Amino acid sequence: GQQLNQSPQSMFIQEGEDVSMNCTSSSIFNTWLWYKQDPGEGPVLLIALYKAGELTSNGRLTAQFGITRKDSFLNISASIPSDVGIYFCAGYNAGNNRKLIWGLGTSLAVNP
Amino acid sequence: EPEVTQTPSHQVTQMGQEVILRCVPISNHLYFYWYRQILGQKVEFLVSFYNNEISEKSEIFDDQFSVERPDGSNFTLKIRSTKLEDSAMYFCASRKQGLEQPQHFGDGTRLSIL
Numbered sequence: 001g002q003q004l005n006q007s008p009q010s011m012f013i014q015e016g017e018d019v020s021m022n023c024t025s026s027s028i029f030n031t032w033l034w035y036k037q038d039p040g041e042g043p044v045l046l047i048a049l050y051k052a053g054e055l056t057s058n059g060r061l062t063a064q065f066g067i068t069r070k071d072s073f074l075n076i077s078a079s080i081p082s083d084v085g086i087y088f089c090a091g092y093n094a095g096n097n098r099k100l101i102w103g104l105g106t107s108l109a110v111n112p
Numbered sequence: 113e114p115e116v117t118q119t120p121s122h123q124v125t126q127m128g129q130e131v132i133l134r135c136v137p138i139s140n141h142l143y144f145y146w147y148r149q150i151l152g153q154k155v156e157f158l159v160s161f162y163n164n165e166i167s168e169k170s171e172i173f174d175d176q177f178s179v180e181r182p183d184g185s186n187f188t189l190k191i192r193s194t195k196l197e198d199s200a201m202y203f204c205a206s207r208k209q210g211l212e213q214p215q216h217f218g219d220g221t222r223l224s225i226l
Contacts, residue, residue, distance in 0.1 A: 003154070031212035042116075042203050042217035043155065050212070088155065092212040098143070099168055100215060104154045 002027075006089050006103030013079055014111050021106040022073040023089035031092040032065050032072035033100070038085045046087075047074070069094075079110050114138045118204050118218035125194055126226055133189045133221045135204030144187045145205040145215060146179065148172065155203070161187065191223075199225045 005024045013019060023032070031050055035043035047058050049065035049072060056063055063074045072091070076083055089103040117136045125131045137144050146158040159169040161179055178190045187206075191198055201222050205215040 031214075033214050035217075040219075040222075042118075042205075042219045045214050045216060048214045097212050098160055098162075099157060100145075102155050102157075 002093070002101050004089055004091065004101055004103035006106055008106060009104070010107040010109070012109045012111065015079060015081060017079055019076040019079055019083070019108060020073060021087060021089075022071060023091075023103050024071040025091070025093065025101075026070070028069040028094045029072075029091040029101075030069070030094055030097065032063070033090045034061075034063050034072070034074045035088045035090060036085050037088060037105070043088055076108075079108075081110050081112050084108055084110050116204055116206055116216055116218035118202075118221050120221060121219070122222045122224070124224045124226060127196055128193050131191050131194055131223065133191075133202050133204075133223070135187045135189070135218055136185050137187055137204065137206030138216060139185070140208065141206035141216075142209045143167075143207045143213075143215075144179075144181070145207075146189045147203040147205065147217075149201045149203065149220075151200070158189070158202075194223075194225045196225050199223055 033048050034046045037043045047063040052069050054065040060077045086105040086107050088105045090100045119134045144161040148156045157170050159173045160167045176192045180188050201220040203217050203220045205217045207213040207215045
């Protein structure tokens with residue numbers, strides 16, 4: 001099935017550094033969602049984006065809905081050890097507003 | 113804050129046995145989902161459910177799988193005759209009515225088939 005291209009696949013950074021990850025698609029999306037998954041737990045919604053160009057923050061997290069509607073990025077500023085986990089992008093594309101399409105995830109490791 | 117709850121957290125079953133995974137979606141949500149995640153891999157869509165019927169299912173969701181909303185609060189996934197490759201985390205999710213509302217996930221059931 002369709003999936004989003006998410007990059008990078010993994011990141012290993014020092015505490016305090018900023019992080020950026022992104023998702024791209026070959027088709028237009030109406031909604032972009034960013035989730036975080038800790039080991040042994042379910043994905044937790046971080047940010048939801050509904051309009052092209054929208055920039056939304058949640059604490060140290062900022063995400064943007066790309067103008068072309070084919071991409072989104074997530075930034076984490078001043079990373080801390082509890083930011084460790086897998087970050088997934090997901091979205092509803094213009095052709096199907098019932099089924100979420102998922103990226104493969106970005107695994108983030110933070111060195112204290 | 114309301115959340116999706118799943119039971120059990122871990123299920124160990126012999127191959128060939130039936131298993132039922134249970135979910136209680138958020139109370140005012142109307143769309144329900146099951147996903148599977150094999151260890152270290154991506155989240156895979158299994159099935160979506162709305163208005164007491166399946167609205168979409170993936171190729172993974174074959175005749176061995178079924179879903180049911182037996183009452184006003186529970187949403188179950190049944191695997192009739194489990195196989196080794198069914199071992200995975202199974203996540204339930206729900207969302208509100210309305211276009212493209214985000215899905216909210218439970219903490220999953222780890223299914224181990226022996």
